[in-house]
Every structure is written in structure tokens, then in C-alpha cells.
Amino acid sequence: MSNGFGGEEIKQESSWRYPLGIFMATLVLCAIFLYYYVGPSVDDFSGNTPSPAITEEPVRVEIGGITFSPAANYTVFPRARRGGARDEVVLYALWPTMNGYTPAQRREFIENEPDSRRIDIVISKSSSMFSERDRFERLYLPETLDQSGVRTPYQLTKFNFREQRSNVPTNGYSDTELFVGTDADENLAAIFCFKELDEVKSPECWREYEYGETIEVSYRFKRPYLPEWQALDAAVRKFVEGLDQTSVTAGQ
Known part of the structure; x- marks a missing residue:
């Protein structure tokens, strides 16, 4: 200055x-x-971004009054690994071993290849008033082209839906085919599959069934494994039952 x-x-x-x-x-x-x-991101902080885990430490998750205990390497989202009460838990496993994530199998778990052996499993609170059979008889079957269906070589009956056209309203199933059979417990199994089209690069199939009175389970797998559906379905249901700690405790 x-x-x-x-x-x-x-x-x-x-x-x-x-x-x-x-x-x-x-x-x-x-x-x-x-x-x-x-x-x-916000999703990262809240645990909503898919992220594999390698630890096999069990996680206790309570859904609809039932406690499930998957190992952490079966969980898709980090939020599930915090445990506690949840509306749903998203899991994955590899067919046919039904093992959880390992670094050696990262490609199978992470990539969306058409022949990926990954099975995506969601255990959630029941949200539908209809059973699987009710949905088939009341919702799906009336919308099919031929209610008799066509038999396939792998113990399933195939049903087709109306094709989507610009001037005709559809039921929302036009890009899918429905396969119906009976699982190992003599329950009706309704399996949807995306059609094998050029624009569908990695078509999937899925089933949703009831687990007790408060839980529903849905699972997805790649269409090339549809001929193995009976063994795959039995493996998924055995896997879910094995996670149910409530039934284990009641049986002791």
C-alpha cells in the first residue's frame, strides 16, 4: 500500500x-x-447396482414372514447382503451345478450370452391374487390362438398368442410363446419364452410359482435350456427350499 x-x-x-x-x-x-x-451414484450408495460377491458368508433375509439364508455370492445387489426384512431378494446361480458367483465364472454371471447358464431367481412377497393355474386358465388360455395347444418333445404343450398389428390391440403376449406342463410335484407349470427372432439377441424363458401362502418365486433362464426344463425347475425349487430357514427351524 x-x-x-x-x-x-x-x-x-x-x-x-x-x-x-x-x-x-x-x-x-x-x-x-x-x-x-x-x-x-445414488444407486451405488443404496446398494441398487448389481455387484458380484465372492464371499460365501450367509445372509439372513426375511420376506413375508419367512427367513431365507442365501450365501452372499448368490446375491445380485449389495443391499441384500445387509440382511433384515425385505420385499424381495434377487439371486443368481449357474445351471446345472447351482453354484454361486466365482471369479473363474465371471463371464457366465456378468455377460448376457444367448447360451449363458445363469439362472436369475427372485423371491418376493406375493403380489397376485391368482395362483399359477388360475393365471393360466383365466388370463393366458383365453388369449391363445388354439386352446388345445401343440405337444412338444419335452413334456410341454405349446400355445401361441395373436400377432401384434398396428390396428389391432393385443394382450401383451404377442412376442412370447407359452409352454405348459406338470412339474415333479404334479403342479401345473406355465413357462413363457420370448420367440426366437433376429431382433431378440438372447431370448429367455421364465416361470412364476407360489411358495407357501405369502411368497412367490420367479426364475429366468436362457431358451436353449428349455428341453431341460423339468430338471432345471426341480433344481430351482430345491435350491429355494434349501434357503428357507423357517422350515428348517420348524423341522428341528
């Missing part, structure tokens, strides 16, 4: 102040940019 003409005080500012301010502003903007593109 010095005196100028007329005795006025003149303040001398440091030459590095403005460059430093620009540098700090640029640094903050870069940090925000990096966080936005590569930093954890």
Missing part, C-alpha cells in the same frame, strides 16, 4: 491472486465432472 497523487492510498494486489482463483475454480469443476461420470 502506498500514497498516490493527492495523498490517496493505492492498494497493490498480488499478481498470483487471479491465476490461483482460476486454478481453484478449474480444479473444483474437474472434480465435479469426474464424480458425475465415474463416481458412485
